[in-house]
Amino acid sequence: MPDFTKAAIIGGGVIGGGWVARFALNGIDVAVFDPDPEAPRKIGEVYANAERALRALCVAPLPKAGTITYANSIAEAVDGAQWIQESVSEVLALKHKVFAEVQAVAPDTLIGSSTSGFKPSELQQGATNPASILVAHPFNPVYLLPLVELVPSAATGADILEFAQSVLPPLGMQPLVVRKEIDAHIADRFLEAVWREALWLVKDGIATTEEIDDAIRFGFGLRWAQMGLFETYRVAGGEAGMKHFMAQFGPCLTFPWTKLMDVPEFTEELVDLIAGQSDAQSGRYSIRELERIRDDNLVGILQALKVKPWGAGETLAAYEKQLREASFDRREEQHDYTKSLPLYNARVLPEWVDYNGHMTEFRYLHVFGDATDAFLTYIGMDSAYMARGRSIYTVESHIRHIQEIASGKQLKLETQLLGYDEKRVRLSHVMREAETGALLATGEHMLLSVDTHAGKATPLEDPVSSSLSRIWDGGQKNLTAPDFAGRAIRDI
């Protein structure tokens, strides 16, 4: 992957804030320029939602987050950035002004525009260096939805498009190169068509906003999340396939099945009608609540699609694989083996909390399991090890849930190697509150080395076995076993 360490975000609204979160949570430093004094607060709220959602989305650990700074000028923001993303209002003159300011100091740096509708050739008009400008159109929420439409014009440099295509997938995004520039690119042409049809249906009193949403989300919306339009119809054609489907529904093109020969007049009255219906439909939720509901649903849908994996779930699977491998690469930090090992920290997420306001029982094992994963990564159980058909499974766990734990608490884990033999590893974890050091829970775990192809136990291999002896002989063998180790649940 080419060098990508800093991004500049010009315009920090819903879309700009989403880019900030996507970049920063993937370890990229971000500088923001937005003259709105409220921008840091608004972006902070988007970032908090994004962090919550991404941590729930990924089984794999996220990298150390990049820093977010607020610049006083465009020149300051773009200094040192390899990607400059423009997300200002959809006013062409304003975008041209931003590009001129950017290119006065950074004429060769990629400028991606979040524009929904303008073509790259329009964006490039009057630019110092048109070659570095392209459309990079994301979808809200930018930190969860994979799609980015990359639209070059003939004047866009091949190196710029290539750079964009190479850096987005490691961020969990899915670039779609639009080969011929066109107003509204591809996806928004459909959104616009549906939007215009929907305005007619509301205006003509056929359906309310809620009825229209229900007509989508209880039916074809569930299909489109995974297959889009054509593949859905290919299946709908049944055994006879696509040609049959086309033959059946082709003639409908002449039927009055849409009102799209015409555009509804966008009056104050129509705006009030729609805003009023939308209030009746969803007004009981704040926008932030709706965002979290949407994000939770998206996380669930993306994870469901990861099972096959299929579509956006395939993007997620590739993203997670790469995150895991990146975390393997961070394992070089040396530790003092005469003490227990500080390999893992965690934060109690809101969705880990039960109706009593405390961390749910099974999340204790969630944290201990992640701490075990951190230990395994540390001793060299990486993708190369697993590719050889070797893995290490937890076969037994003994947990003491000592204290209730509230949402948002920062936890620190201390791990001790209690022993190992040819095929087994015995570990303990102590969970403490990071701030006070208070003891919250303890875990003792037996792990078994497994041949995943043969499905049976097998001796540990290098580098795992040599790491274990280095840790053991380096000091852990001289540590006293914690008092909870080797203990059973008492009879009553």
Place this chain on the structure above:
Amino acid sequence: MPDFTKAAIIGGGVIGGGWVARFALNGIDVAVFDPDPEAPRKIGEVYANAERALRALCVAPLPKAGTITYANSIAEAVDGAQWIQESVSEVLALKHKVFAEVQAVAPDTLIGSSTSGFKPSELQQGATNPASILVAHPFNPVYLLPLVELVPSAATGADILEFAQSVLPPLGMQPLVVRKEIDAHIADRFLEAVWREALWLVKDGIATTEEIDDAIRFGFGLRWAQMGLFETYRVAGGEAGMKHFMAQFGPCLTFPWTKLMDVPEFTEELVDLIAGQSDAQSGRYSIRELERIRDDNLVGILQALKVKPWGAGETLAAYEKQLREASFDRREEQHDYTKSLPLYNARVLPEWVDYNGHMTEFRYLHVFGDATDAFLTYIGMDSAYMARGRSIYTVESHIRHIQEIASGKQLKLETQLLGYDEKRVRLSHVMREAETGALLATGEHMLLSVDTHAGKATPLEDPVSSSLSRIWDGGQKNLTAPDFAGRAIRDI
């Protein structure tokens, strides 16, 4: 619920076959009329896919399936049916002919038409009894997607519409009454608009069928599966909400963002172009394979939406609740206390699975924790008990992870009371694969009675304490403790 025991299906294609499966798998007897000699084979294949998908979808048990018979005439098929569903080709004269044959013998029985485009008033032309005819437009796959657009005309009887609205939800379907009849109802107007726009994009060489599908399924398709159009935009408006969104995108109505002022000519060449692109995109899968992939994804998406529950997930939750209650009614309420108690079943959800494709370590405790909750509910720790400031917390857990568990597996839990005293309860759970009875994991748990106001241990109270003695003295005290109970993790 009104009496609904038999349905008649006229026309057994993809949609008619889907109706057969939806009805029969929910315990309704079905008679099919379709002159195609291949109909039984085709419907049998749809039914097999449907059974597989519905059993995966629902945690709750399905009722005994209805019988499926193939009639030699429409008159034979509709005899004794309470619901007649017409799913023949989209040719108005053919539909009129079917209705006339039906109404010659069953003039008062509900006739639902699966038509995508015709208005009910068009369907009713020349009918013996227009009052019993309405549009009941489902979405493919009919056995999984909840939406049914119910479209009455002014001539449709109120009792007919009411009957339709009352019998669909118990089948897991979501009726949407379209209050003013219109060509193509609501959902298909959007599908038609998108279809027309998509044909232009392919014809003009802007995008291939695969690129168009990707533009949908990696982006807005994931949003529409849960919120549809307007609620998505309400959230996208950010803090400023719907009016802000409208103000921002209203002016785009005058921009050339769709080509829908015009309709592409439906030439042989265009059909070949699209069919060819679709083959290149998905030709490596058979239609049946694609159907199963689609169904697995839909099951995952619907289950993901059930977590909140939200949208189609709310429909699923209500459907399951009713299935569970119906199955509970079919079961003896008393348990035999001389055996371990079968109080809880679970299904391994896609998001419970790690990168190896197995249930993640901590989900074992998730399942055991839920089984503990089921036990606590069973012994009377209900909302009244908790409202008194009394609760019961798990303070210690010992788990043996014996077997890997794959996504989708159905689990059954057996719970044994190992002992209790004034403040404590000791339990074991055994987790087995429901189908094979294979042992997957064991759990031993110590629970403590807590005064949640004072934050300290307190004696157990009635009805919990009397339930415990009834279970203990009723037989559990004579059971042998399982071999894993009271055992510690061994030293190595």
